[in-house]
Amino acid sequence: MSDPINIGEKVIEGKTKIVFKLPDSPNGGHVLIRSKDRITAGDGARANEMIGKAEISTSTATSIFGLLNECGVPTHYVRRHSAKEFIALHCHMIPIEFVTRRVATGSFLRRHPGVKEGYRFCPPLLEYFFKDDANHDPQWSYEQLVEAKLDIGGVVIGANEIAQINHMTACIFEILERAWSVTDCSLIDMKIEFGVVNATKEIVLADIIDNDSWRLWPSGDRRLQKDKQVYRDMKEITAEGLAVVKKNFEWVAEQAKKLSRPITGRVAILMGSAKDAGHVSAIAKVLQSLGVHVEQHVCSAHKGTVDTLKVLARYEGDDVSTVLIAVAGRSNGLGPVLAGNTILPVINCPPWSESAGSLDAWSSLRLPSGLGCSTVLSTDGAALCAAQMLASNKENSTLWGRLRARQVMMKVSLLQDDAKIQ
Ligand SMILES: Nc1ncnc2c1ncn2[C@@H]1O[C@H](COP(=O)(O)OP(=O)(O)OP(=O)(O)O)[C@@H](O)[C@H]1O
Ligand SMILES: [Mg+2]
Structure with a gap:
């Protein structure tokens, strides 16, 4: 209802x-x-x-x-x-299909004789097709698109706007490709449309992405294709053929419900003193904004070595992917001691002291041989580094998507700022 x-x-x-x-x-x-x-x-x-x-x-x-x-x-x-x-x-629609390809197949092979099916584009290839059914959606080069100076609801689609769309298109493809790969489905290519929001003039993904928008090959095998290509390939339409197409569409819709996955893993921030809580909460805030579970402890490797190793043992005692961040001022014994006693990744993020920061930092940087911890001075940087480690787990495709979108939207917002000062 x-x-x-x-x-x-x-x-x-x-x-x-x-x-x-x-x-x-x-x-x-x-x-x-x-x-x-x-x-x-x-x-x-x-x-x-x-x-x-x-x-x-x-x-x-x-x-x-x-x-x-x-x-x-x-x-x-x-x-x-x-x-x-x-x-x-409500958008004014840009009459272009933005196509992204990871694997060469279909019309690309006809347009590029000599390229074999299966050729992988790294990075994914972007193509533009002008939406014009009567002329079978002709392909446009980048130069044709720029020169067309399409005026969409008062926004002229020039080099800057195309750059924004290119960044977003690649990002959307990669997010969906990763999400599908968890269920062992290869996203081969994808076509999407953008619009200019009437109210704000912002360029956004519009129209729809459904099983008509891509090629989707379970186990990367074209013979198992689940997308609309099955319908296109039918020599003649039969009731049985349509039933297969519908079943495939239903299967894809069911799988698509699972593409937004809960974020797994955790970051444990260990601080040498409760006085470091402000620095720790700045790290935690960034992680929580990404949806990452954060736990905090006060434990000093110098003064409470046994208790610190007990905290560590708890994080090693279950199956949850964990990144440790060590926050300790003055002489950072915490991170190096953790790194010498665990295989979990350890990031040192010492609070910066105006009077002795450059001296303190050496205790995180000059380590005994055989220790594999890293050091990141900014709270933002330490949080992102930890999140990226968790996102390297294939199951963490939603976290990967959030990190990728954040990265790409920084590029887009620079382009928007550039457009404003012109
Ligand atoms: N947010 C939106 N605001 C306004 N129009 C939209 C929005 N999202 C999609 N549309 C438009 O809705 C129309 C109807 O969609 P549909 O896909 O059925 O059209 P179509 O027959 O495929 O024609 P087209 O070739 O234009 O896509 C499309 O022209 C599409 O651009
Ligand atoms: Mg359409």
């Missing part, structure tokens, strides 16, 4: 979705996107009714948008409204 909602006039109707205004939303800035029970291919040349497709597609799209929003990627998605509908920010 969905809450009652005042649906306004139709904004646009396409082959698979209808968009309606929502006059009672904040400043009327939201739209309702309703999916149809319809599957199409070949720019609409092939089209079939498929009962249940709208619900399956909405389920996949809202799972994907949920994950991307959780990671901090800007999207138009607000919330799911009903089985076949979701609420989004």
